[in-house]
Amino acid sequence: MHAIESLATPAVARLPRAVVVGHRGACAYRPEHTLASYELAIDMGADLIEPDLVVSRDGVLVARHENELSRSTDVAERPEFADRRTTRRVGRKRRTGWFAEDFTLAELRTLRAVERMPQLRPLNTAYDGRFGILTLEEVVELARRRSTPERPVRVLAELKKPSWSAEHGQPMTELVAAELRRLDAAAPDGTVVVQSFDAGALRRLRADLGDGGPTMLQLVDEAPVDDALVTSVGLRAVATYAQGIAPSRHRILLRDADGALTGVSDLVARAHHAGLLVVPWTLAAENAFLPRHLRIGTDPAATGDARAEARLMLALGVDGVITDNPDVTVAARAELATAAVDAAA
Numbered sequence: 001m002h003a004i005e006s007l008a009t010p011a012v013a014r015l016p017r018a019v020v021v022g023h024r025g026a027c028a029y030r031p032e033h034t035l036a037s038y039e040l041a042i043d044m045g046a047d048l049i050e051p052d053l054v055v056s057r058d059g060v061l062v063a064r065h066e067n068e069l070s071r072s073t074d075v076a077e078r079p080e081f082a083d084r085r086t087t088r089r090v091g092r093k094r095r096t097g098w099f100a101e102d103f104t105l106a107e108l109r110t111l112r113a114v115e116r117m118p119q120l121r122p123l124n125t126a127y128d129g130r131f132g133i134l135t136l137e138e139v140v141e142l143a144r145r146r147s148t149p150e151r152p153v154r155v156l157a158e159l160k161k162p163s164w165s166a167e168h169g170q171p172m173t174e175l176v177a178a179e180l181r182r183l184d185a186a187a188p189d190g191t192v193v194v195q196s197f198d199a200g201a202l203r204r205l206r207a208d209l210g211d212g213g214p215t216m217l218q219l220v221d222e223a224p225v226d227d228a229l230v231t232s233v234g235l236r237a238v239a240t241y242a243q244g245i246a247p248s249r250h251r252i253l254l255r256d257a258d259g260a261l262t263g264v265s266d267l268v269a270r271a272h273h274a275g276l277l278v279v280p281w282t283l284a285a286e287n288a289f290l291p292r293h294l295r296i297g298t299d300p301a302a303t304g305d306a307r308a309e310a311r312l313m314l315a316l317g318v319d320g321v322i323t324d325n326p327d328v329t330v331a332a333r334a335e336l337a338t339a340a341v342d343a344a345a
Contacts, residue, residue: 017333017337018314018318018319018320018321018333019047019048019279019320019321020045020046020047020048020321020326020329020330020333021046021047021048021050021156021320021323021326022037022038022040022041022042022044022046022048022049022050022323022326023281023282023322023323023324024037024050024051024052024065024324025037025038025039025041025049026038026040026041026046026324026325026326026327027121027124027324028121028284028285028286028324028325029123029124029325030127031113031114031116031124031127031128031131032065032072032113032116033051033063033064033072033113033133033134034113034127034130034132034134035131035134035142036127036130036131038051038139038142039142039146042142042143042146042153044326044327045326045327045330046153046326046330047152047153047154047320048153048154048155048156048193048320049139049142049143049153049154049155049156050155050158050322051063051134051139051155051157051158052064052065052066052158052160053136053157053158053159053160053172053176054066054067054100054101054160054165055067055100055101055165055170055172055175056100056101056105056108057100057101057102057103057104058104058105059170059175060135061135061136061137061172061175061176061179062100062105062108062133062134062135062136063133063134063135063136063139064100064133064160065116065160066090066160067090067099067100067101067160067161067165068090068095068097068098068099069097069099069103069111070097070098071097071116072113072114072116073111073112073113073114073133074111074112074114074128074129075098075111076097076098078110078111081098081103081107084099084102084103085097085098086099086102090161090164091161091164101165101168101170105135108133109132109133111132111133112128112130112132113129113130113131113132113133114128114129115127115128119301120286120288120300120301121286121301122301136155136157136179136183137179137183139155139157140185140191140192143155143191144191154191154192154193155185155192155193156192156193156194156195156217156322157176157192157193157194157195158194158196158219159172159173159176159194159195159196159198159201160196161198162196162198163198163200163201172201173201173204173205173208174208176194177205177208177209180192180209180213180214181209185214186209186213186214187212187213187214188212188213188215192214193214193215193216193217194215194216194217195216195217195218195219195246196218196219197218197221197226199218199229199241202216202241202242203241206242215243215244216241216242216243216244217242217243217244217245217246217277217279218238218242218244218245219245219246219247219281220245220247220248220251221248222247222248222251229245230245230247230251230267230271232270232274235270235271235274235276236274238274238276239274239275243276244271244276244277244278244279244319245271245276245277245278245279246278246280246281246322247267247278247280247281248280248281249280249281249282249283249309251265251267251280252264252265252267252268252278252280252313252316252318253309253312253313255291258292259290259291260292260293261291261292261293264316268316268317268318269317272317277319277320278317278318278319278320279318279320279321280313280318280321280322281322282324283306283309283310283313283322283323283325283328283329284306284323284324284325285304285306285324285325285328286300286302286304287300287301287302287304288300288301290304290305290306290309291309294306294308294309306325307328307331307335310323310328310329310332310333311332311335311336314329314332314333314336315336
């Protein structure tokens, strides 16, 4: 059985092979959430591609890192949208900019994607302006088009602040449920896996789509606000509505304030004991994101030894890795598989 098929099985503690999730595509190499980024992730061997979802004014699910658009598109350079600039509180943060919920899909289609972190990924700026904004439907179509019987490709869709959206007249979970049904992707083995930090939204989606609905992962931040989710009681509660957790990798590979690796937690084992898959986020190859001993040089944008971190996470038994660099994790997975064969010979 393919690992990617097993991801949809409820209460599975382990997968035959850890899956590689292209975070926003292969966003270390192309601007995030673009067709080029998703295509490259698949080319590099990703089993899933991961769009973040926000909602347009006319209720369409579109792929953007957040509902504020100025960091990832050229909206600030568009004089026709100057009057859309506004300030609002999103969650706990007050933000000023241009927000997806103020634009129709047709208006969003006129925007062009740009690199969101040019200081760390300057080479990606060569692709600024070349790609537009995609809908969930288009990402699903891409995954299906690129799938083969031997290598299925799926979509790990993250719902961005769905409860906040609902409070502002955009019922995201209802829109997601309707869209998954329309796309024939609402089953456990469907093309789409769903994740969110918002436990209430995942519970509502489970209630709407039932136990036969899509595989779901509870995202877990490293911040103390999510500590309750990773207690034994919290993990058992998650198992009532989701098939796994997607924790910050810092909850597994522990660091001190200076970024030095200080140890490894028992979260993977405890989550498996609760019948949950474990798919941590987000491995990225730049020094800025790596533990201190894996950095090469002092430039935060330089590439360090991310493959070593991927090998460590995989060796600890995680069921997948969400990564900006799918090629790095695919290579680490292959190395461990070869080592296992050699050891058994």
